[in-house]
Amino acid sequence: KNQVEQSPQSLIILEGKNCTLQCNYTVSPFSNLRWYKQDTGRGPVSLTIMTFSENTKSNGRYTATLDADTKQSSLHITASQLSDSASYICVVSDRGSTLGRLYFGRGTQLTVWP
Amino acid sequence: EADIYQTPRYLVIGTGKKITLECSQTMGHDKMYWYQQDPGMELHLIHYSYGVNSTEKGDLSSESTVSRIRTEHFPLTLESARPSHTSQYLCASRGAEETQYFGPGTRLLVL
Secondary structure, X not given: OOOEEXXXXXXXXXXXXXXXXXXXXXXXXXXXXXXXXXXXOXXXXXXXXXXXXXXXXXXXXXXXXXXXXXXXXXXXXXXXOHHHOXXXXXXXXXXXOOOOOEEEOOOEEEEEEO | OOOEEEEOOEEEEOOOXXXXXXXXXXXXXXXXXXXXXXXXXXXXXXXXEEEOOEEEEOOOOOOOEXXXXXXXXXXXXXXXXXXXXXXXXXXXXXXXXXXXXXXXXXXXEEO
């Protein structure tokens, strides 16, 4: 069964600190993995997208890693800011259909305190 | 910021009413999607469309219906709203590249 599991479910950190969010998946055949940021009451916004051959991709203070062998990904946030408070969703796409089927994790709810 | 819009943003309505959630995008994307998301839960695909006059049901069974008469417009309709339909509804579109662009969502509360 294709699944995406994220941990932790929620996380509280102080402003300026770093944090790492985890994503494990069983989706096969794998196409790509995205991290989305979803602010409360808004739709998800794409942060990074990685294909099978990519190990690391950065977008400002966000750095995503992918280990396709162990089917794990992480999102590292550096020097957190209050505006980083949001839900971070790991989304994996399979390449077995023309739909480009997406499998969503439940997200990690990050809260950054001043 | 993606050019995909949803209205209304919030809707409180009584049981049995007919409602239509609007979704439009100005990017010319062929593929469009409707997702349902409950608090703290993952997004579930309820409808999708490959293009004009193409609509399919997604993974999550839904009593809603959709139509795709124009490329830019993908409305979702509930003929008779029930409290179990209370949720957040997210519309998305996808162009030639892989990324799906999401609208801001509609939060629906059925009393």
